[in-house]
Amino acid sequence: MNARYYEKRDDQKIQCLLCPNECIIAPGKKGICGVRRNSGGTMEIPFYGRLSGLALDPVEKKPLYHYYPGKMILSAGFWGCSFRCPFCQNYHISQQTREESDYMSPEQLVDLAVKRNSFGIAYTYSEPLIHIEYLLDTAKKARQRGIKNVLVSNGYINPEPAEEFLEYLDAANIDLKSFNPDFYKKEIGGNLDEVKRFLTRAVRKIALEVTTLVIPTKNDSLAEIGEIARFLASLDPDIPYHLSCYYPTYHYTIPATSVSSISRLAEEAKKRLNYVYQGNVGLKETNTFCPSCGNLLIRRVGYTISMCGIKEGHCSKCSKKVPIPGVE
Numbered sequence: 001m002n003a004r005y006y007e008k009r010d011d012q013k014i015q016c017l018l019c020p021n022e023c024i025i026a027p028g029k030k031g032i033c034g035v036r037r038n039s040g041g042t043m044e045i046p047f048y049g050r051l052s053g054l055a056l057d058p059v060e061k062k063p064l065y066h067y068y069p070g071k072m073i074l075s076a077g078f079w080g081c082s083f084r085c086p087f088c089q090n091y092h093i094s095q096q097t098r099e100e101s102d103y104m105s106p107e108q109l110v111d112l113a114v115k116r117n118s119f120g121i122a123y124t125y126s127e128p129l130i131h132i133e134y135l136l137d138t139a140k141k142a143r144q145r146g147i148k149n150v151l152v153s154n155g156y157i158n159p160e161p162a163e164e165f166l167e168y169l170d171a172a173n174i175d176l177k178s179f180n181p182d183f184y185k186k187e188i189g190g191n192l193d194e195v196k197r198f199l200t201r202a203v204r205k206i207a208l209e210v211t212t213l214v215i216p217t218k219n220d221s222l223a224e225i226g227e228i229a230r231f232l233a234s235l236d237p238d239i240p241y242h243l244s245c246y247y248p249t250y251h252y253t254i255p256a257t258s259v260s261s262i263s264r265l266a267e268e269a270k271k272r273l274n275y276v277y278q279g280n281v282g283l284k285e286t287n288t289f290c291p292s293c294g295n296l297l298i299r300r301v302g303y304t305i306s307m308c309g310i311k312e313g314h315c316s317k318c319s320k321k322v323p324i325p326g327v328e
Ligand code: SF4
Pocket: 016, 017, 018, 019, 020, 021, 022, 023, 030, 031, 032, 033, 034, 035, 036, 081, 082, 130
């Protein structure tokens, strides 16, 4: 398996062009993500197929609410991340790497999805996009077998690899961590514009959902969530938007987000978006209602899902079109 998306330089250093960090890597060193390495002037990818986790999860756990609701999906986890979020809820796999973890070839992963009757494979848990070679190899094989490809990611990838992967991708939930460029730059080491660019590209090609982890005092103002909602609505007001409660972990000790704060922000987002959900709020119902007539379309209590008000892709009461893949 050959590494892609990098350039050799005259001084034995290499420049990775996979994500907007565009790391210049000296011989023997790794890029910011910790998984792409300069070995004698060539890019090495020692984490190809090295999974940090593997589980059959409800697709709602990703979270994806408008894609094969109620179905289980084989979920493969990875190591490393292109960001350095001090509040990372998965820091034990995103901010460290373990080369000796179990190897699974693309063929084996696709075979397992078929054997487990999973409708798809979710690339998730840590940051999958920094493993683009494995993702492409697996996604191509999955598509040949009728298995859907689902991404859960920070959306931090350069345009060329993004276009290539989107050809094989079916759905994604992308984090939009803030609408403040300074937050992206100073807190997590990223660039907001690049994430917005990926979302703009992705919405044209796949079933897209977006999540914001709401952190008190950092990104929880009505104005900021309103700005995010305005941006998403400019792409498509039907994009499902998840506002998720944060819990103190890793370097952050800020107290957890209150449920009342999430509810208030959800009301703000609903002024512009048709489908807004609250996540990490315990067993609270997270139902889908028809944006036209208010009819209950999908009832969710935890991971128990019932399709109440959708018939042949339309609201059973007012006939509004509700195109949710995987719903009869
Ligand atoms: S994928 Fe990793 S090595 Fe490549 S530019 Fe991004 S952080 Fe750097």
